[in-house]
Amino acid sequence: xxxxxxxxxxxxxxxxxxxxxxxxxxxxxxxxxxxxxxxxxxxxxxxxxxxxxxxxxxxxxxxxxxxxxxxxxxxxxxxxxxxxxxxxxxxxxxxxxxxxxxxxxxxxxxxxxxxxxxxxxxxxxxxxxxxxxxxxxxxxxxxxxxxxxxxxxxxxxxxxxxxxxxxxxxxxxxxxxxxxxxxxxxxxxxxxxxxxxxxxxxxxxxxxxxxxxxxxxxxxxxxxxxxxxxxxxxxxxxxxxxxxxxxxxxxxxxxxxxxxxxxxxxxxxxxxxxxxxxxxxxxxxxxxxxxxxxxxxxxxxxxxxxxxxxxxxxxxxxxxxxxxxxxxxxxxxxxxxxxxxxxxxxxxxxxxxxxxxxxxxxxxxxxxxxxxxxxxxxxxxxxxxxxxxxxxxxxxxxxxxxxxxxxxxxxxxxxxxxxxxxxxxxxxxxxxxxxxxxxxxxxxxxxxxxxxxxxxxxxxxxxxxxxxxx
Numbered sequence: 094x095x096x097x098x099x100x101x102x103x104x105x106x107x108x109x110x111x112x113x114x115x116x117x118x119x120x121x122x123x124x125x126x127x128x129x130x131x132x133x134x135x136x137x138x139x140x141x142x143x144x145x146x147x148x149x150x151x152x153x154x155x156x157x158x159x160x161x162x163x164x165x166x167x168x169x170x171x172x173x174x175x176x177x178x179x180x181x182x183x184x185x186x187x188x189x190x191x192x193x194x195x196x197x198x199x200x201x202x203x204x205x206x207x208x209x210x211x212x213x214x215x216x217x218x219x220x221x222x223x224x225x226x227x228x229x230x231x232x233x234x235x236x237x238x239x240x241x242x243x244x245x246x247x248x249x250x251x252x253x254x255x256x257x258x259x260x261x262x263x264x265x266x267x268x269x270x271x272x273x274x275x276x277x278x279x280x281x282x283x284x285x286x287x288x289x290x291x292x293x294x295x296x297x298x299x300x301x302x303x304x305x306x307x308x309x310x311x312x313x314x315x316x317x318x319x320x321x322x323x324x325x326x327x328x329x330x331x332x333x334x335x336x337x338x339x340x341x342x343x344x345x346x347x348x349x350x351x352x353x354x355x356x357x358x359x360x361x362x363x364x365x366x367x368x369x370x371x372x373x374x375x376x377x378x379x380x381x382x383x384x385x386x387x388x389x390x391x392x393x394x395x396x397x398x399x400x401x402x403x404x405x406x407x408x409x410x411x412x413x414x415x416x417x418x419x420x421x422x423x424x425x426x427x428x429x430x431x432x433x434x435x436x437x438x439x440x441x442x443x444x445x446x447x448x449x450x451x452x453x454x455x456x457x458x459x460x461x462x463x464x465x466x467x468x469x470x471x472x473x474x475x476x477x478x479x480x481x482x483x484x485x486x487x488x489x490x491x492x493x494x495x496x497x498x499x500x501x502x503x504x505x506x507x508x509x510x511x512x513x514x515x516x517x518x519x520x521x522x523x524x525x526x527x528x529x530x531x532x533x534x535x536x537x538x539x540x541x542x543x544x545x546x547x548x549x550x551x552x553x554x555x556x557x558x559x560x561x562x563x
Contacts, residue, residue: 102206105134111232116399116430117366119284131216138208141200145209149198152253154178156195158208162340163213172221173231175214179260180256180299181249181545186215188282188482190420222294235303238262244304245312245499247275249541250332250532252299253548254555259302261556266326267299268310271334273363275307277334277533280363280542281355284392285400286423289362313498318506318528327562328527330553331514332548337492341385345443346489348485350379350451354394354490361397366390378403379485383454385409385440386419386490390538392424395432403458406432407482411439411459411472439462439472441479443487453483470541477562478547494535503528513537521551528553 108124109115115122116237126134138160146156155174160169175182191197191211199207215294222226230310239427240263247269255265258452273279274290300306312318318329338353340346352360357376365372382398384391387410400405408427410417417424437459444453461470507515507524514523514530521529531547533539 095305097164097541098449100139100201100204101137102201104137104206105130105211105212105483105496107212112426112431115285116396119400121288122285125219126212128214131163131213132166134209134213135160137201137206138164138531139391141202144208145198145200146195147206149195151542152179152192152549154195154214156297158215159217160208160210161219166459167219168224169231169367170228172218172227174229175217176221176395177547179214179545181219181295182214182294183540184249184278184287185217185542185545186213186325187287187291189372190330195408202471208319218291222291228298231364232301235260237260237264237494239305240264240327241325241327242555242559243268243321245318245329245331245332246260246270246276246532246534247274247296248278248332248532248544248549249328249333250334250544250551252275252296253545254330254332254531254552255304255548256299256302257552258555259299259304259551261552263556265304267304267306268312268315269306269308270311271363272308274306274308277336278360281390281393283358283362283397285396286365287391298333310530311498313439313502317524318503322527326527327559328553330521330555331499331523331530331534332532332544333496333499333530333534335513335538337496338489338493339491339494341489341491343440343442345445345451346461347470348443348445349449350485351443351487352487354384354390354488355493358390358395358397361401367401376401381405381407381484382486382488383407383409383482383484384488386491386492387412387419387434388490388492389419390422390492391488391490392419392427392432392491396427398467398486398488399430399432403485408432408434409438409440409454409456410434410436416469420443439474439536444481449486451484453481454487455481456477486525493533493538495537499534511537519550522554527558 111227159171198208203366207395244255258450274296285423338355360366366374378401382403384395441455446452457474458475461472465471505525516530516535521531530546530549
């Protein structure tokens with residue numbers, strides 16, 4: 094038998110809601126593997142001598158080991174191995190771009206069919222959620238030391254750093270500006286991609302390690318970073334994310350009915366607009382919605398608009414499908430649900446009615462020119478190609494930048510030209526003594542798993558610094 098014949102390159106597909114059903118509800122789209130499906134997919138792992146998958150994981154999960162435990166039917170051991178390096182597996186298994194990380198470096202990917210690592214990770218995390226006694230039995234007693242660390246923000250970077258430090262015996266306090274912990278995991282990612290019960294379960298795990306979470310605490314207002322350091326904290330890790338939206342900067346953008354993707358998704362997810370009138374947060378999407386951008390946030394916004402009742406939802410993007418930054422899975426889901434991709438198109442201005450509400454957008458066609466600094470073809474406007482599209486609401490989804498409240502109140506904290514905190518990538522150290530930073534505040538908007546990796550690296554360096562300071 095040849096090597097190719099021995100390898101099973103056919104990934105087990107994950108069950109999903111049918112597009113015509115799911116586009117009218119906020120229930121999770123991917124339904125997860127059954128036990129039989131998870132075992133079938135786990136059996137495909139060839140347990141390489143030099144596993145490439147580990148090289149692609151930003152938090153260094155012992156991937157072959159947890160899959161091997163699954164395949165042997167030892168789920169408690171699979172949980173233990175997975176959570177040894179990843180405190181948020183239920184989240185990562187759902188929203189991390191495994192296809193460009195651990196699965197891309199899986200040795201089977203060279204043949205065409207990498208192990209569905211993310212789906213298996215999700216299965217293990219979901220199994221643990223319905224068997225809480227397992228982690229309770231596995232939990233090791235933590236002996237706390239006298240060192241205190243403040244973590245600013247309870248998104249993926251903050252939760253990961255807090256969990257790692259708590260396991261090492263540090264007394265960690267997480268300060269969250271919003272009224273619920275979870276950061277972008279709560280306000281930015283829709284329920285149908287990441288159920289909030291999963292997020293709160295992971296938050297609960299971090300709390301179970303001994304971390305304290307203080308909500309409604311805006312650092313920079315309630316207290317500054319310097320005041321935290323002066324009042325008992327030995328180190329501060331900055332991970333408030335990048336919550337300030339970016340706009341198109343075209344005429345008419347201040348008209349009513351134009352939402353930043355941040356506002357639209359926060360209203361929908363955190364403030365439960367999709368459950369109006371049970372929750373008093375209405376969003377009137379009207380008949381036709383235009384979303385500007387083609388990243389994961391644009392896909393989330395467009396798919397939410399469909400579920401909120403819009404008849405037509407358009408993704409307006411100035412490049413072609415090949416240059417879209419969104420995950421392939423999210424693009425495919427959006428297309429299956431009926432989102433219309435209007436490519437090589439860019440807006441010139443918004444037009445309003447007599448009440449000051451947006452009624453249309455002027456668009457123009459684009460062509461692709463030579464590559465720009467990003468390496469992608471530069472979009473060039475076609476002269477005389479302008480046309481008008483009537484719309485009811487518009488949603489710019491162009492990315493985010495850090496809120497300036499912490500940098501403006503923290504003396505000695507150096508920034509980059511993009512407004513992010515200047516940070517040593519390997520350690521998370523900033524220009525300010527005893528202050529570390531990670532996640533979107535350091536890199537700009539990026540992935541959940543990259544933020545978690547930054548949280549882990551910072552926790553390791555904070556521990557080394559504080560141990561040496563004794």
